[in-house]
Amino acid sequence: MTTTAQLLQQKKKSILENWMKNQLSDQGLRDDLISNNDLTQQSEELLTGLGHAMASGNVDNIYAVEYEPVTEILADISVTRARQGFSPRETGLYVLSLKQAIADTLEQELSDQPVQLYKEVMTMNRLLDSLSVITFETYIKGREEVIVRQTDEISEISTPVIRVWEGILALPIIGTLDSARTQVVMENLLQEIVNTGSNIAILDISGVPAVDSLVAQHLIKTVSATRLMGAECIISGVRAEIAQTIVHLGIDLSNIKTKATLASALQLAFSMNRIEVKSQSRSANFGLKR
Amino acid sequence: MERIPILKMGPFLLVTIQVDLYDRLALSLENDLINMVSRTGARGVLIDISAVSIVDSFMGRILGNIASMSRIMDAETVVVGMQPAVAITLVELGLTLQGVYTALDVEKGMVLLQDKIGFDQLQEQDEEEEPDDRTE
Numbered sequence: 001m002t003t004t005a006q007l008l009q010q011k012k013k014s015i016l017e018n019w020m021k022n023q024l025s026d027q028g029l030r031d032d033l034i035s036n037n038d039l040t041q042q043s044e045e046l047l048t049g050l051g052h053a054m055a056s057g058n059v060d061n062i063y064a065v066e067y068e069p070v071t072e073i074l075a076d077i078s079v080t081r082a083r084q085g086f087s088p089r090e091t092g093l094y095v096l097s098l099k100q101a102i103a104d105t106l107e108q109e110l111s112d113q114p115v116q117l118y119k120e121v122m123t124m125n126r127l128l129d130s131l132s133v134i135t136f137e138t139y140i141k142g143r144e145e146v147i148v149r150q151t152d153e154i155s156e157i158s159t160p161v162i163r164v165w166e167g168i169l170a171l172p173i174i175g176t177l178d179s180a181r182t183q184v185v186m187e188n189l190l191q192e193i194v195n196t197g198s199n200i201a202i203l204d205i206s207g208v209p210a211v212d213s214l215v216a217q218h219l220i221k222t223v224s225a226t227r228l229m230g231a232e233c234i235i236s237g238v239r240a241e242i243a244q245t246i247v248h249l250g251i252d253l254s255n256i257k258t259k260a261t262l263a264s265a266l267q268l269a270f271s272m273n274r275i276e277v278k279s280q281s282r283s284a285n286f287g288l289k290r
Numbered sequence: 291m292e293r294i295p296i297l298k299m300g301p302f303l304l305v306t307i308q309v310d311l312y313d314r315l316a317l318s319l320e321n322d323l324i325n326m327v328s329r330t331g332a333r334g335v336l337i338d339i340s341a342v343s344i345v346d347s348f349m350g351r352i353l354g355n356i357a358s359m360s361r362i363m364d365a366e367t368v369v370v371g372m373q374p375a376v377a378i379t380l381v382e383l384g385l386t387l388q389g390v391y392t393a394l395d396v397e398k399g400m401v402l403l404q405d406k407i408g409f410d411q412l413q414e415q416d417e418e419e420e421p422d423d424r425t426e
Contacts, residue, residue, distance in 0.1 A: 183378075190374030197394055221381050228377040230370060230392035230399070 004106065004120050005054035008047070011105050016040075016047055019101035026093060033084050046073050047098075059123050062130045074131060075138040082142030091139045095132040099125065159185045161192040168269045169198045170262065172237075174207030182218035186225055199231045200269045204262050206237030216251045223256050232257070232272065236265035294319045296326050302334040302403055303327065303365075304396075308341045316352045323356055327363050334403035335360050338396055340371030350385035357390040366391060366406045370399035 008015065020040055049070040056066040074095070081091045102124055110117040159181070162170045171189055175181075189201055203222065208215065219235060226233040236259040238246075246253060259265040270277060292315060297304040303326055305319070323335065335356065342349075357367035368391040372380075380387065391406070393399035 186378055187374060190377055193394070194374060199394060199398065224386040225374075225377040225381045228369075228380055228387060228392055229372050229374065230394040 004059070004102070004124050005051065005057075007105060007109060008051040008054055008102070011109075012047060012051060015101050015105050016044055018104055019043055019047070019098050022097040022100055023094070026097065033086060042073075042077055043098075046070065046077070049073055054127075059127055062127065062134065070131070071134055074135050078135045078139040079142035082139050083146065088136070088139060091135060092132060095128060095135050099128045102128075155181055155184050159188050161188050163192075163196055163198070164202070164266065165269070165273075165275070167196075167198045167273055168200045168202065168266070169193065169196065170202040170204060170266075172204040172207060172262075176210075177208060177215045177218050179218065182222065186222050189222065190225060190229055193226065193229055193231050200234065200272060201226050201231055202234045202236055202262065202265045202269060204237040204265070205235060205242070206239065206262070208237075208242075211242045211245055213249050213251060216246060216249070216253070220253070220256065234259060234265045234268060236260070236262045293322070296322060298326075298330055298332070301332060301407065302336055302400070303330070303332045304336050304338070306338040306341075310342065310344050311349050311352075313348055316349055320352055320356055320359075324359050324363070327360055327365050332365050333407050335365055335367045336396065336399050336403060337367065337369050338371050338399075339369060339376070340373070340395070342376060343373060345376045345379055347383050347385060350380050350383060350387065353390060354385070354387055357387070361389070366403060368393055368399040368403055370394065370396055 020043060023039065023043070024036070053066040053070050056064075058064050058066055061067075062071065077094070078091055081094075103121055106117060106120050106124070110120065154175075158174050159171070162172070164170045169189070169192055171185065173185060177185070189203075192198070193201060203219065205211070205219070211219075223233040223235070234257045235253075238258050238260055257268065259268060292309070294305060294307060294309075294315065297306075303323065305323065307319075309315070311319070326332070327335065337353070337356070353369060357369075360367045369387065370393045372392065391399075391402055393402050
């Protein structure tokens with residue numbers, strides 16, 4: 001059993017106090033995100049785990065079985081912190097401030113044996129550095145999970161298929177069209193065509209910031225697939241700058257029906273389905289209102 | 291050998307594919323169908339593929355072939371009831387079945403065929419309906 005491990009067992013209380021003091025005195029302490037009690041509890045758990053692990057004599061390999069509880073606690077803490085919105089600095093400092101606390105205690109205990117002190121501090125440094133790397137890894141993993149979830153949510157929300165009329169569907173596309181989103185858009189649209197038995201789909205691209213050859217390719221694919229299903233596709237919301245880019249890029253949209261606004265696309269859809277929409281005369285309006 | 295039945299409905303031929311098409315079956319269907327068109331003098335062919343869930347480039351080509359051959363024999367081809375997954379696959383394969391008419395279900399396909407034949411008889415162009423936008 002190394003001296004640090006013994007110290008951790010014997011002086012746990014004072015190390016914990018020291019550590020808590022370090023954490024609490026830090027400028028970046030987020031007492032709005034985590035209460036001091038919780039923080040103390042978390043820290044104590046970690047310190048106990050670390051003490052047990054080091055007591056086994058292993059101070060190098062943090063992937064060994066003894067360190068499993070410690071890494072688990074750390075992973076748990078950093079994932080929670082990532083979700084709660086802690087900054088990377090705050091999460092990193094959590095482990096690094098423990099280093100300072102242990103070093104202080106070691107210094108007090110071994111002030112008369114400089115060689116031993118140096119060795120112990122170095123060992124402890126190495127160990128805590130690997131632990132903080134783990135903290136960081138899991139922190140980033142946690143953040144990435146959040147990002148992936150949000151991306152999924154955005155692509156879920158951003159492709160609604162609206163039934164505007166008997167047999168007419170509209171699909172407003174907002175944001176950039178990449179391959180993955182085109183796939184989602186296409187699947188949603190085709191499924192909705194089957195579900196509702198619609199024969200016209202209006203793709204509104206007024207929310208698409210820019211159309212390049214790839215986006216145009218995706219649009220053409222969607223239109224072709226719709227046509228194969230037995231429905232017609234109208235593209236609406238073509239802005240002036242989009243028309244310019246399309247022509248400059250030499251993209252051929254001649255066999256696709258395009259309209260400037262959703263209103264004119266709807267009008268075209270009406271006439272294709274032989275539907276007539278009339279505005280009522282004034283007197284008839286009054287008659288309805290009673 | 292298994293065969294896909296071809297039903298005659300007035301001036302049209304109706305083919306319902308209920309099994310997954312393997313290559314030889316598709317070829318024999320193509321053969322039977324064209325013979326049937328020439329024998330009955332059908333004006334339209336309606337192929338229902340709503341039960342087909344797997345499609346490959348060969349099958350896509352056969353569908354295109356049937357349409358081209360029928361057109362030469364003065365019959366229009368309508369493919370109805372394509373599954374979304376099948377449509378996506380065909381598009382990804384680059385087979386957009388140009389020249390084949392499509393409809394959502396058999397009923398709509400029949401209406402479409404009747405329209406096409408009606409137009410034909412009225413000596414009008416049987417191109418897809420292109421309403422005039424200037425009436426807005």
